[in-house]
Amino acid sequence: MSYAFRLFCAIYGHQPVLDAEQAQTTDVWIRYAPGSAQGQQPRPTLKLSSLYQSRSLYEAAPPPKRFEREGESTVLFYSPLPGQEPDWLGEIFEWVSSADEYSVRARDSVGRVAFAETYLGRHKLDARIPYAAVAMRFLQRALCRLAPGAVAEPRSPVESAGHFVIPTHDVDYFPGSHLNSVYRVAKNAAISCWLYKSAALGMKQAGMALRRAAGGPDPLDQIPALAQGESRRNVSASYYFLLKRYHRRDANYDLSQPGLTDAMAALERQGFEVGVHGSYTSLDEPSELAAQFDSMRARGFRPLGGRQHWLRFTLDRLIPAHERARALYDSSMGWPDRLGFRSGACFAFPPYNFEEERPATFIEIPLVMMDQSLQVGPGEESDWYYQVAELLSVSRRYGWGGISLLWHPAAFGGGWLSHAVGDVFWRLMDSRNERQETWLSAIEFVRSVRQRYIEVGLLSEEYGSAEPEEPVQQPSKGEFVAA
Numbered sequence: 001m002s003y004a005f006r007l008f009c010a011i012y013g014h015q016p017v018l019d020a021e022q023a024q025t026t027d028v029w030i031r032y033a034p035g036s037a038q039g040q041q042p043r044p045t046l047k048l049s050s051l052y053q054s055r056s057l058y059e060a061a062p063p064p065k066r067f068e069r070e071g072e073s074t075v076l077f078y079s080p081l082p083g084q085e086p087d088w089l090g091e092i093f094e095w096v097s098s099a100d101e102y103s104v105r106a107r108d109s110v111g112r113v114a115f116a117e118t119y120l121g122r123h124k125l126d127a128r129i130p131y132a133a134v135a136m137r138f139l140q141r142a143l144c145r146l147a148p149g150a151v152a153e154p155r156s157p158v159e160s161a162g163h164f165v166i167p168t169h170d171v172d173y174f175p176g177s178h179l180n181s182v183y184r185v186a187k188n189a190a191i192s193c194w195l196y197k198s199a200a201l202g203m204k205q206a207g208m209a210l211r212r213a214a215g216g217p218d219p220l221d222q223i224p225a226l227a228q229g230e231s232r233r234n235v236s237a238s239y240y241f242l243l244k245r246y247h248r249r250d251a252n253y254d255l256s257q258p259g260l261t262d263a264m265a266a267l268e269r270q271g272f273e274v275g276v277h278g279s280y281t282s283l284d285e286p287s288e289l290a291a292q293f294d295s296m297r298a299r300g301f302r303p304l305g306g307r308q309h310w311l312r313f314t315l316d317r318l319i320p321a322h323e324r325a326r327a328l329y330d331s332s333m334g335w336p337d338r339l340g341f342r343s344g345a346c347f348a349f350p351p352y353n354f355e356e357e358r359p360a361t362f363i364e365i366p367l368v369m370m371d372q373s374l375q376v377g378p379g380e381e382s383d384w385y386y387q388v389a390e391l392l393s394v395s396r397r398y399g400w401g402g403i404s405l406l407w408h409p410a411a412f413g414g415g416w417l418s419h420a421v422g423d424v425f426w427r428l429m430d431s432r433n434e435r436q437e438t439w440l441s442a443i444e445f446v447r448s449v450r451q452r453y454i455e456v457g458l459l460s461e462e463y464g465s466a467e468p469e470e471p472v473q474q475p476s477k478g479e480f481v482a483a
């Protein structure tokens, strides 16, 4: 439970004291055992019910039970006796550790855990509710009743930043041969017709393919325009590149592609982050992801995190692979086909390493939405912006964020997905001040908040210490150098 307690303290800005001897001056105590310790000054004490039961990772979590207090409701893994306080730390741990997900044996055709098989899917829970953050809020309110005057809301590590949002771009396509781009756009036209049931989009893309065949521009080559749009708005972002091509579902390029490292270097020069998009099979071998990080280091880059291609991962492999790669963060915890909070978290956290019963050595930046989930979702185009802005507002309501959005560069310009998908991204970015959001790259986020996680004892003093300390910084307004 000390993991969940430290994490709660990191998000709310409390100073955790775990040793009762040293806790004489704390404002409030949280206790599992009844009664107060002998010989100690009685302090305001919140008594939690001791309900969490550790279980085999092959066993599913107990089904959700409804809980309501003062007009706010949620679900609990463990119901307390009437009048007793729920086991909030146990609830937080169940969500954030995603313990239930380890018990799911079924895989989809890609080798992933499908939403329908997860705790949220099986129990028909709303993925757009950050249940771990809801549990933290209930806990904080209970503490505030004992310590009047305490701030009820989570305290951001950076006073000027109310809510951190991290725009990220997985580069699944890099301009190569002329023929390859004609083929890709023509294929997208067919997919738009048959899969997305949009004949209009398919026809448009067929036209683009013809123009490309006749020597026109490559509609999937969107990195320069995207980076330029972000620079113009003084927003930094993270770009993740695939480095190896072992599987037909990997990209149309790898690290040896002419022009690739120049394009990566150009992004870095402009203040963007360049990271690793772990290839389709990169978790099938224990050291492969680390080798992919190393291959980028060997070219003079300093990758510090990234995301798995196709979100193809299981937690038992994802966590040790990122530790071996000496990554500072990962941002794979999300779904390819829906918006929401996969681990109940609208905040960044070190995942729990069950094998060694400790916090992992990197932080997870939850992925809460991606471009293609808009197009496969049930909503109309006109609803998309509302849906995603609402999700960000929910996250904002519960804390200071640390969540990522994924828009592939090729999602802009209409060559893959509808033009409207790219428009939603720009509209979100342009309305960021209305929701008091700070948009920045993942590594700038890590630099801004790392101390908070170190202070509560979740990450070691060395975490990110090799990185230069830089304040929240925006990219220079330079011109993007197309490579």
Ligand SMILES: [Zn+2]
Binding pocket: 170, 171, 172, 277, 308, 309, 310
């Ligand atoms: Zn990808």
